[in-house]
Amino acid sequence: xxxxxxxxxxxxxxxxxxxxxxxFAYKLTDDRLRAQEVTQQCFIKLWENIHKVQVNQxxxxxxxxxxxxxxxxxxxxxxxxxKSLAHISSGHPPVSDHREDQxxxxxxxxxxxxxxxxKMPEQRRNIYLLSRDKGKSYKEIADQLxxxxxxxxxxxxxxxxxxxxxxxxxxxx
Numbered sequence: 699x700x701x702x703x704x705x706x707x708x709x710x711x712x713x714x715x716x717x718x719x720x721x722f723a724y725k726l727t728d729d730r731l732r733a734q735e736v737t738q739q740c741f742i743k744l745w746e747n748i749h750k751v752q753v754n755q756x757x758x759x760x761x762x763x764x765x766x767x768x769x770x771x772x773x774x775x776x777x778x779x780x781k782s783l784a785h786i787s788s789g790h791p792p793v794s795d796h797r798e799d800q801x802x803x804x805x806x807x808x809x810x811x812x813x814x815x816x817k818m819p820e821q822r823r824n825i826y827l828l829s830r831d832k833g834k835s836y837k838e839i840a841d842q843l844x845x846x847x848x849x850x851x852x853x854x855x856x857x858x859x860x861x862x863x864x865x866x867x868x869x870x871x
Contacts, residue, residue, distance in 0.1 A: 704748045711757050712741055719761050726769045729837070731847050736772070740764045776851075783830065783858045786811065786865065807865075814864050818857060825850055826857040 719740050724733035743764050744757070751757060815823055824843065828834045829850075836847040836854075843850070 707751065707753065708745055708748050711744065711751070715758055715761055716741075718758060719765060722762065723765050723769065726765065729847070732772075735848065736765055736768050739768050743768075779855065779858055782862065783854075786858075786861055810865065811861065814861050818860065822853045822857050825853040829854055 716737065720733055720737045723736035723740070724730060727733050727736065740761055744751075744761065751760075815826060818826065821843070825839055828839045828842065829836075834842070836850045839845070839850045840847040
């Protein structure tokens with residue numbers, strides 16, 4: 699299998715471009731861990747499209763586009779998740795026409811979120827509270843809890859998904 703032409707070509711392209719891709723990803727993200735993740739995703743995308751690559755083709759422009767798209771997509775996703783999490787954790791209940799109903803819904807909504815937070819595994823709950831209540835960044839939380847920023851992001855994503863799923867089920871959204 700090691701003499702597979704696609705595998706050989708990929709290996710050559712990987713070795714020739716890995717550092718340039720990483721430096722470019724780092725320049726865009728200013729985060730070593732994210733730059734490593736983006737670099738890995740970029741080369742996965744290259745592997746998925748290796749059949750389109752010519753042997754003597756300058757591949758860096760294509761990798762450059764891959765990196766930009768990965769960073770943009772990841773940033774958009776992160777923005778949407780933070781916006782949703784901020785909306786949910788700020789206690790904005792579904793809109794109601796009556797002020798009294800709205801006050802009751804608001805109270806119920808906050809209580810429901812608090813119950814969900816309490817049901818989370820301890821580490822996920824701590825990460826969620828540090829992010830939402832204390833406003834700490836992934837890196838600050840990671841440093842405080844001796845975790846990687848990727849682990850912090852994963853726990854926060856899982857917490858958001860859990861809250862969203864449970865709240866939607868509770869309010870039949």
